[in-house]
Amino acid sequence: TRKIIIDTxxxxxxxxxxxxxxxxxxxxxxxxTCVAGNVPLALTSKNARVVCELAGRTExxxxxxxxxxxxxxxxxxxxxxxxxxxxGIALPEPSMALQERHAVDFxxxxxxxxxxxxxxxxxxxxxxxxxxxxxxxxxxxxxISEIVLMGGAYFEVGNTTPAxxxxxxxxxxxxxxVFGSGVPLVVMPLDVTHKALTxxxxxxxxxxxxxPVGHAVASWTDFFxxxxxxxxxxxxxxxxxxxxxxxLLKPDLFSGxxxxxxxxxxxxxxxxMTVADWWRVTDRAPNAMFMGDVDAAGFYALLTExxxxx
Ligand code: BDR
Ligand code: CA
Numbered sequence: 343t344r345k346i347i348i349d350t351x352x353x354x355x356x357x358x359x360x361x362x363x364x365x366x367x368x369x370x371x372x373x374x375t376c377v378a379g380n381v382p383l384a385l386t387s388k389n390a391r392v393v394c395e396l397a398g399r400t401e402x403x404x405x406x407x408x409x410x411x412x413x414x415x416x417x418x419x420x421x422x423x424x425x426x427x428x429x430g431i432a433l434p435e436p437s438m439a440l441q442e443r444h445a446v447d448f449x450x451x452x453x454x455x456x457x458x459x460x461x462x463x464x465x466x467x468x469x470x471x472x473x474x475x476x477x478x479x480x481x482x483x484x485x486i487s488e489i490v491l492m493g494g495a496y497f498e499v500g501n502t503t504p505a506x507x508x509x510x511x512x513x514x515x516x517x518x519x520v521f522g523s524g525v526p527l528v529v530m531p532l533d534v535t536h537k538a539l540t541x542x543x544x545x546x547x548x549x550x551x552x553x554p555v556g557h558a559v560a561s562w563t564d565f566f567x568x569x570x571x572x573x574x575x576x577x578x579x580x581x582x583x584x585x586x587x588x589x590l591l592k593p594d595l596f597s598g599x600x601x602x603x604x605x606x607x608x609x610x611x612x613x614x615m616t617v618a619d620w621w622r623v624t625d626r627a628p629n630a631m632f633m634g635d636v637d638a639a640g641f642y643a644l645l646t647e648x649x650x651x652x
Pocket of ligand 2: 380
């Protein structure tokens with residue numbers, strides 16, 4: 343099995359990603375670290391526990407981390423995810439406790455205590471927790487197996503500003519630290535996630551699982567879809583964050599290029615843009631496997647098959 347830490351701001355698509363990981367025996371979820379993003383930290387750290395309880399996995403430790411970006415004011419996305427961050431279905435208040443340790447301490451201590459090169463980080467929200475850990479304990483960089491994250495965009499450009507994707511836009515300074523860390527990176531940008539759209543048939547497949555998990559995922563997707571369908575006129579919504587977990591399970595579903603990606607942190611106009619050297623027009627060293635395409639049918643088949651196990 344592969345040891346992972348999920349760093350997240352649930353969010354309906356984060357929730358589906360967590361469920362996909364918990365349903366997959368290939369993955370050992372050492373912990374879930376929460377960050378402020380889609381909604382404030384108090385809600386993301388509650389929602390992560392709601393999801394663990396839905397999956398019947400109350401032993402997975404959930405940690406609260408940074409409540410605001412490194413340098414900028416927190417911008418949230420209730421207009422996409424609803425007031426709770428998990429609108430679409432009413433689930434019980436979690437009874438499992440939040441861990442007392444700060445998420446950043448958990449990240450640092452885990453990376454120090456596990457064998458070097460065995461822990462993969464899976465950031466699904468703004469990169470504040472990961473960047474803070476790297477700043478505080480730079481030696482952990484060499485101990486991380488890889489960072490597989492959802493964020494950024496190249497051909498699809500922005501969903502939050504014309505130039506930037508939400509996770510990177512919320513904390514560009516943190517993204518700059520992560521992209522400059524030297525840790526092997528795999529990036530799932532909007533270019534990929536906007537090809538992994540829910541369709542009626544795919545949502546019905548979740549509902550037809552006939553389980554509480556299937557029902558919740560279908561209800562979340564129904565809610566989440568409205569935003570993208572209205573905005574982009576697309577046939578469904580992108581399930582962004584589950585792409586990260588799907589990559590760990592079936593990397594062949596995705597294709598991309600190993601290229602240089604830099605983060606814009608000075609221009610307000612293009613703040614948080616992922617400047618991806620897709621055509622290799624510079625001699626800047628590659629620092630990321632930047633994905634561009636996904637086998638959407640294969641992705642949904644994997645997701646549905648795994649969710650059926652919960
Ligand atoms: C990202 O932003 C959030 O709204 C989603 O959870 C995803 O992580 C997509 O831009
Ligand atoms: Ca997210």
